[in-house]
Amino acid sequence: MKPPPFTYHRPATVEAAARLLAELGDDVKVLAGGQSLVPLLNFRLANPEHLVDINAVRGLDELHVHGVEGVEVGATVRHARLLRDAEVAAAHPLLVDATGWIAHGVIRNRGTVCGSLTHADPAAELPAVLALLGGSVEAVAWRVGGLATRRIGAAELFDGPLTTTLALDELVVAATFPRLGTRTGWAVDELARRRGDYALAGVALTVSVDDDGAPTGGRAAYLSCAPTPLVVDLTPALADDAIYDHVAAALDPTDDIHASGDYRRHLAATLTVRGVARALGRARARTGADAPEVTA
Numbered sequence: 273m274k275p276p277p278f279t280y281h282r283p284a285t286v287e288a289a290a291r292l293l294a295e296l297g298d299d300v301k302v303l304a305g306g307q308s309l310v311p312l313l314n315f316r317l318a319n320p321e322h323l324v325d326i327n328a329v330r331g332l333d334e335l336h337v338h339g340v341e342g343v344e345v346g347a348t349v350r351h352a353r354l355l356r357d358a359e360v361a362a363a364h365p366l367l368v369d370a371t372g373w374i375a376h377g378v379i380r381n382r383g384t385v386c387g388s389l390t391h392a393d394p395a396a397e398l399p400a401v402l403a404l405l406g407g408s409v410e411a412v413a414w415r416v417g418g419l420a421t422r423r424i425g426a427a428e429l430f431d432g433p434l435t436t437t438l439a440l441d442e443l444v445v446a447a448t449f450p451r452l453g454t455r456t457g458w459a460v461d462e463l464a465r466r467r468g469d470y471a472l473a474g475v476a477l478t479v480s481v482d483d484d485g486a487p488t489g490g491r492a493a494y495l496s497c498a499p500t501p502l503v504v505d506l507t508p509a510l511a512d513d514a515i516y517d518h519v520a521a522a523l524d525p526t527d528d529i530h531a532s533g534d535y536r537r538h539l540a541a542t543l544t545v546r547g548v549a550r551a552l553g554r555a556r557a558r559t560g561a562d563a564p565e566v567t568a
Contacts, residue, residue, distance in 0.1 A: 275313035282325045286445060289329055290414040293441040296322045302443060303327070304348055305384040307375075308391045332445060337363045342407070342450040347387075347443075351380035366405075366458035367449050370397045370476055373460060376468040386444050389429070392436050395470040395496040397460070402426040403501035404476050404493035407449045411442040430500040455488075456480045457554030459547035462495065463539055465530075471496050472531045473539040477506065479551040481559060487511070487552060497525040497540050506548065515548055516541045 281296075283289040293300060299321040303309055312318040326332060327348055334346040335357060343364045345354065354360055354371050361368045374380055374388070374397055388398045389409060401407075403426040411422050424437065431437050438444065452458060462474025477492035490506035502523070509518035525536040 275310070276316060276319045278320055278323045280323050280325065282328050284328050284330060286329055286331065286412060286443070287414070287419055289324060289326055289443055290412050290419055290441070292322075292324050293443055294414040296324075298440045300324060300440075304387040305350065305382045307379050307383040308387065308393070326443070334446075335360065340451070342405075342448055343367055344446055344448045345385045347384065347445050349385055351383050351385060351388075352377070354385060355380065364449060364451060366452060366460065366476065366478070367401060369458065369460045370401045373397050373462060373471075373474070379468075386447050389447055390436060390438065390444050392430050392432075392434050392500070393470075394433050394499055394501065395474075397462075397474065397476070397495060399426075399430060400474070400493040400495045400501040401460075401476050402447065402449065403430070403503050404478065404491055405450045407447065409444045410446045410448070411438060411444050413439060413442045426501070433499050452478060453480055455482070455555055455559050457551035457556070457558065459550040459554075461543045461547050461550075463543065473497055473525070473536045473543065475540060475543045475547055477544065477547045477551055479506070479510070479548055479555055481552065481555040483559065485552075485556040485559065487555075490548065490551070492519070492544055492547070494523065494540055497523050497536055506544070510548070515545050519544045 281292050283292055301320040301323055303323055303325045332347040335349050336344045337359045343360055351371050351374055388396050408423050408425045413420050429436050456478050458478050460476045462471035464471045474495040475492050479490040480488050482488050487510040490510055492504050492506050494502045504522045509515045519541040520537050523537045523540055525533040527533045
C-alpha cells in the first residue's frame with residue numbers, strides 16, 4: 273500500500289524544524305527512522321497533511337557518554353549505532369542489552385532511540401528502560417522570542433498507549449539514560465512467540481548490593497503489562513526471597529488476543545526471578561564480592 277498524499281518538509285536546523293511544527297498546527301507528523309510511522313501511513317492509520325523529516329537537522333545525530341549523567345542520545349541516532357558503540361557498551365551495558373532485544377536487524381538499522389520513546393508503545397523496550405532509570409527527554413518548541421527547551425522525566429512523559437505528554441509543536445531532540453551505580457547489576461529479559469516479535473511480557477531491572485554482596489535495593493520496569501511502562505520497587509521482596517509473589521501482586525495486565533492477563537503476570541514474575549539472580553551476580557562481580565556471576 274502507499275501512504276496518503278502529504279506535503280514534505282526537510283529542515284536543516286532545530287530552529288527551522290521547531291518553526292515548522294509551530295506554523296503547521298496539529299496536522300503534522302515528524303519522521304526520523306520511520307519504522308513505526310511509515311507502516312501507519314501505508315495502512316492509512318495516520319493521515320497527516322504535512323510530514324517534517326528531521327534527518328537533515330544538524331546536531332541531532334550526536335551520541336555522547338557523560339561522566340555522571342549517563343548516555344545522551346540525539347533524535348536521529350539509530351539503534352544499530354548504539355549497539356556498535358564501544359564507549360556506550362562500556363558505560364551503559366543495560367542500555368545496550370535492551371536495545372539488542374528490539375525487533376530485527378533491519379529495523380534497528382533505521383529505527384531511532386528517541387523515535388521509540390516518543391512512539392510510546394507499551395510493548396517497547398526503551399520506554400521501559402527510560403522509566404526504570406529515571407531518564408528524561410529534551411524537547412524544544414518555537415515560542416515568542418525564540419526556541420524554548422523543556423526537559424521531561426520518564427515519569428511525566430508516558431501518558432498512555434502510544435501517547436505522551438509532549439505538546440503538538442514540541443520536538444524531542446535528545447534522550448538521557450542515567451548510568452548504573454558502581455554496586456548495581458542489571459538484567460533484561462522478555463518472551464515473544466518469535467524472537468523480534470512484540471513481547472508477551474518483558475522486564476528490565478537493576479539490583480544494588482553492599483560491600484559484602486548482600487542486596488540493598490532493586491527496581492524493575494515491565495513492558496506489555498500495562499498501558500505505560502510500569503516500574504515496581506523490588507526492594508521489599510529481595511531480603512526474604514519473595515520476588516515472584518511481590519511482582520504478581522503488583523501487576524494487573526489485561527487479556528488480549530495474544531495472551532491472558534494471568535499468563536502475562538506469571539511470565540513477568542518468572543522473568544523477574546531469573547533476572548534478579550542474573551543482576552545480583554553482575555552486581556557482585558562489579559563490586560568484587562566473593563560470589564560468581566549468575567548466567568541462568
